[in-house]
Every structure is written in structure tokens, then in C-alpha cells.
Amino acid sequence: MRTDSETLNVEFTVNGEARRVSIPPRRTLADVLREDLGLTGTHLGCEHGVCGACTVIVDGEPVRACLMFGVQAAGCEIETVEGLALPDGSLNDLQRSFSEHHGLQCGFCTPGMLMLGTAYVRRAVAADRESVREVVSSNLCRCTGYQGIVDAVCELVCHPDGTGAGEDPAGDS
Amino acid sequence: MKPAAFTYHRAESVEHAVSLLGELGEDAKVIAGGQSLVALMNMRLARPSALVDVSGVRGLHHMVLEPSGELRIGALVTHAAIEDYPLVIPGFEILPKAAALVGHWPIRTRGTFGGSIAHADPTSEWCLVAVLHGARMVIEGPGGSRTLGSEDFFGGPFMTDLGHDELLTEVVLTEPRERSAIREFARRAGDFAIVSAAVAYDIVNGRMSGARVALGGVASVAVRAPAAEAELEGAEATPEVFARASRAAAEDLQPPSDLHGSADYRRRLVRVLTERALADTLAGD
Ligand SMILES: Cc1cc2nc3c(=O)[nH]c(=O)nc-3n(C[C@H](O)[C@H](O)[C@H](O)COP(=O)(O)OP(=O)(O)OC[C@H]3O[C@@H](n4cnc5c(N)ncnc54)[C@H](O)[C@@H]3O)c2cc1C
Numbered sequence: 365m366r367t368d369s370e371t372l373n374v375e376f377t378v379n380g381e382a383r384r385v386s387i388p389p390r391r392t393l394a395d396v397l398r399e400d401l402g403l404t405g406t407h408l409g410c411e412h413g414v415c416g417a418c419t420v421i422v423d424g425e426p427v428r429a430c431l432m433f434g435v436q437a438a439g440c441e442i443e444t445v446e447g448l449a450l451p452d453g454s455l456n457d458l459q460r461s462f463s464e465h466h467g468l469q470c471g472f473c474t475p476g477m478l479m480l481g482t483a484y485v486r487r488a489v490a491a492d493r494e495s496v497r498e499v500v501s502s503n504l505c506r507c508t509g510y511q512g513i514v515d516a517v518c519e520l521v522c523h524p525d526g527t528g529a530g531e532d533p534a535g536d537s
Numbered sequence: 538m539k540p541a542a543f544t545y546h547r548a549e550s551v552e553h554a555v556s557l558l559g560e561l562g563e564d565a566k567v568i569a570g571g572q573s574l575v576a577l578m579n580m581r582l583a584r585p586s587a588l589v590d591v592s593g594v595r596g597l598h599h600m601v602l603e604p605s606g607e608l609r610i611g612a613l614v615t616h617a618a619i620e621d622y623p624l625v626i627p628g629f630e631i632l633p634k635a636a637a638l639v640g641h642w643p644i645r646t647r648g649t650f651g652g653s654i655a656h657a658d659p660t661s662e663w664c665l666v667a668v669l670h671g672a673r674m675v676i677e678g679p680g681g682s683r684t685l686g687s688e689d690f691f692g693g694p695f696m697t698d699l700g701h702d703e704l705l706t707e708v709v710l711t712e713p714r715e716r717s718a719i720r721e722f723a724r725r726a727g728d729f730a731i732v733s734a735a736v737a738y739d740i741v742n743g744r745m746s747g748a749r750v751a752l753g754g755v756a757s758v759a760v761r762a763p764a765a766e767a768e769l770e771g772a773e774a775t776p777e778v779f780a781r782a783s784r785a786a787a788e789d790l791q792p793p794s795d796l797h798g799s800a801d802y803r804r805r806l807v808r809v810l811t812e813r814a815l816a817d818t819l820a821g822d
């Protein structure tokens with residue numbers, strides 16, 4: 365049986381800081397972040413791409429960190445939940461909105477939701493509630509029933525003309 | 538779970554990938570976006586001894602509309618790149634709609650068109666589109682390049698004619714159509730479809746021409762529905778004709794029964810989804 369005798373040196377940035385790790389190829393990016401770099405904010409739920417708890421941002425795009433090997437992140441810019449708060453430790457706008465709208469209960473899904481939301485907020489212009497629902501359906505939350513999460517993201521991206529936070533069209537998707 | 542150990546090899550070019558695959562032997566696998574393969578490896582349903590990472594290979598990220606009207610799609614074009622493509626591609630308007638149905642956004646950012654075709658999931662949206670548009674798969678191997686139509690390429694669920702030392706480099710979609718639409722049913726947004734239906738046709742002198750109906754989730758690979766196509770061909774695009782064609786699509790099928798749905802349920806979905814897809818083609822009128 366093959367063992368992990370072989371490790372590769374990989375360099376990338378995490379939350380703007382240059383990092384270098386020596387890792388076996390089979391280590392997923394999620395495990396590299398958690399085990400090698402101690403950034404345990406990135407959670408692992410299913411480890412096969414279904415739950416989204418491990419969502420991080422790689423080169424500006426949201427990805428499942430359990431479906432990418434650390435060696436594939438060579439040269440990439442990685443953003444994790446640890447990079448969201450402001451330098452003085454206070455919450456950024458999206459985090460504050462999650463708190464205000466009760467977008468979390470146990471918090472297990474929250475890092476993934478926040479990173480997905482961060483990527484979405486950067487690119488969404490005058491989004492509507494339905495597209496926010498579609499985006500957050502990517503990640504599983506077993507607690508909130510999603511309304512608070514949708515409200516929290518909507519506050520930052522939805523047009524205030526009645527498609528914003530608070531109401532829910534009878535979506536049948 | 539965690540994947541079994543493997544060695545990792547970054548391919549610089551198509552030729553390099555092919556030679557690495559040859560050297561590393563039958564247990565080596567290509568990794569493109571990893572959105573199917575890594576999940577299988579984490580569950581240890583796949584245990585390749587080596588991975589050849591083609592994601593950095595240049596020249597496989599193109600979408601080129603030929604003067605003939607055919608569309609060449611590089612194997613490494615991501616689902617998200619197709620979904621967000623800034624231009625309308627005449628004759629292939631179905632592409633961004635189909636892309637939006639593939640999994641979720643964070644999967645679409647990495648998963649590739651070629652990876653979906655090579656993976657050959659029976660309900661993959663791209664396999665359905667490939668069958669709808671008479672796709673030709675361009676394959677590079679140690680002996681040079683070869684091209685296969687979808688009938689010869691897809692062998693069954695998760696089975697294709699690709700050899701272990703071959704790389705899918707490009708898929709050519711043929712038969713552009715003025716109007717097209719896709720519908721599918723899945724239990725949750727972003728899940729693989731239980732049944733999917735795609736339709737396409739041109740309008741010539743007020744009547745449908747070159748009608749195509751393709752179905753996913755009803756056989757081991759995506760299939761055409763000739764009886765439905767015959768109902769559409771030469772007829773006017775009306776709700777009555779659409780209803781007849783949708784019934785015909787469902788009639789001569791023997792879909793599988795499994796825990797996702799019985800054969801009867803799938804036949805019903807075929808009728809409803811085909812009719813809705815056809816109705817979508819009139820949405821612009
Ligand atoms: C939660 C979840 C939901 C999903 N939902 C859907 C869905 O609704 N519809 C859908 O179609 N897909 C879905 N997918 C799968 C996704 O579309 C994958 O991106 C796709 O199936 C494989 O593309 P990839 O580039 O990630 O390939 P990989 O995972 O890298 O590879 C898949 C297989 O193809 C082979 N391969 C890849 N590229 C090539 C090539 N160029 N030449 C030869 N062999 C190659 C690999 O060796 C491997 O066997 C989902 C995935 C997840 C995790």
C-alpha cells in the first residue's frame with residue numbers, strides 16, 4: 365500500500381499572508397487550512413461536496429475546500445472566515461448582518477455561509493430575494509430554516525423596493 | 538472520510554498529460570475540476586495511484602463558434618464560465634440555462650464541461666446537451682487524435698470509450714437551433730436531476746424543422762426521443778402539438794425504477810418536463 369512518504373512544498377496566500385506548507389498530495393485544502401495552518405474556522409461536514417460548510421474563496425471564487433487538494437492551491441489567493449473581521453476584531457458588515465438577522469444558531473454552517481455570502485456580495489448588483497435563495501441553497505443549514513440567512517445577505521445586496529429583506533415570495537423551486 | 542494516498546503530477550500540455558498517463562499506468566487518473574473525482578476519492582469509491590492534474594494546461598479553455606455554425610468547447614471550460622458567458626451564442630442559447638442547473642455555484646466555479654462529459658453521469662446536463670446537439674468528442678491519446686460521436690463515446694452510466702491514457706480535449710456541438718430549452722426535476726435545488734428534458738428546433742416557413750428532443754434519467758445514458766421529434770417535425774409550434782409530442786416522448790420509454798422514482802413516475806416526469814421545455818421555447822414570442 366502506498367504511504368505518505370512523499371510530501372510537496374506548496375506556497376499560497378491565506379487572507380493576504382504568504383504561507384508555505386509541506387503536505388502529502390492527498391490532503392484536501394480544508395485539512396491543510398485546519399490541520400497545517402490551525403485555521404479551524406473552515407468546517408467540514410460531509411467531505412463530499414454536498415453541505416458547503418467548507419466553502420472558502422480561492423482567487424475570488426467560492427469553492428468547496430473539501431473538493432480541492434492543497435497541492436492544487438499552489439500560487440492561489442485563499443480567503444477564509446478568519447479574514448473577515450476588521451483589524452480591531454469588530455464584525456464586518458456581512459457578519460453584523462448575520463448577527464442582527466439571526467442568520468445563525470449553532471454556527472456550524474456559518475463560516476461556509478459567510479464565505480459564500482462574501483463572494484456573492486462582491487459581485488451581486490441589485491440582486492433580488494429569489495437569487496439570494498438560489499445562492500444560499502448551495503449550503504446546508506440544519507438550524508435556522510434559512511430565512512435569517514437570506515435576510516442577512518439580502519440586507520447587503522437586495523434592492524430596497526420591496527424585494528429586500530423581510531418578505532418571502534411564494535417560491536416553489 | 539479521507540482519500541487514499543496517491544502521487545501528484547502537474548501536466549504542462551496535452552502531450553505531457555498523455556505521456557504521464559501512459560507512464561503512470563492504468564491506476565492513474567486525470568483530475569480537471571475535481572468536483573466528481575475528489576468526492577469519490579474522499580468516499581474511497583475511487584483510489585487512483587496517481588493524479589495527473591490537467592487544470593493548468595493551456596489551450597483547453599476556448600469557446601469558438603465556427604463559420605459552419607458549430608461550437609467548439611474546450612474541455613477545461615468551467616460550468617460557471619458558460620453560465621456567465623457575456624455574449625449570446627447563436628444556435629446554442631441553451632448553454633447558460635443548462636449551466637445554471639449544474640450543482641451549485643461553488644461547484645460550477647471549478648467543475649469543467651469536459652470533466653462532466655468524461656464522467657458520464659446519466660443525468661448530467663452536459664451529457665444531455667451533447668446528445669441534443671449531436672456532439673463530437675475530440676480525444677488525444679498516444680497514437681494521436683480521434684473523434685467520436687455521442688453514440689460511440691457514451692457506453693453506459695459513468696462509462697465512456699476513453700482509454701486510460703487518453704484525454705478529452707474538446708467537445709464540438711453541432712446542429713445549432715434557433716429555439717431551445719431545458720427543464721429538469723430534482724428533489725432539492727442543485728441536486729442531480731431525476732429526469733431532464735431538452736428540446737431544440739428551427740422555424741422554417743412557420744413550421745418546426747430539425748426538431749430534437751433529448752432525455753436524461755430514463756436510460757443508462759442520455760437519449761433522443763425519435764417519436765416526439767417526429768410529432769414536432771414540420772408541424773406548427775402550438776400547445777396542442779407540444780402536448781402530443783410530450784406524450785409520444787413518454788410512451789416508448791422503459792425507464793429504470795429506483796429509490797428516486799419508479800418507472801411510471803419517470804414517464805410522467807418526461808411528459809411534463811418535455812411539455813414545459815417546449816412551452817419555454819415560445820416564451821420569447
Ligand atoms: C454537490 C454536487 C452536486 C453536483 N450536481 C451536479 C449536477 O446537478 N449536474 C451535473 O452534471 N454535475 C453535477 N456535479 C458534478 C460536477 O458537474 C462535476 O464538475 C463534473 O461531473 C466533473 O467535472 P470535473 O471537471 O470536476 O471533473 P473531475 O472530477 O476532475 O473528473 C471527473 C472524471 O472525469 C475524468 N476526466 C476529467 N476531465 C477529463 C478529461 N479532460 N479527459 C479525460 N478524462 C477526464 C476524471 O479522470 C474523472 O474520472 C455535482 C457535484 C457535486 C459535488
Ligand code: FES
Nearest residue numbers: 409410411416430
Ligand atoms: S465538507 Fe465540503 S461540502 Fe461538506
Ligand code: FES
Nearest residue numbers: 469470505506507
Ligand atoms: S446555524 Fe446550525 S447549521 Fe446553520
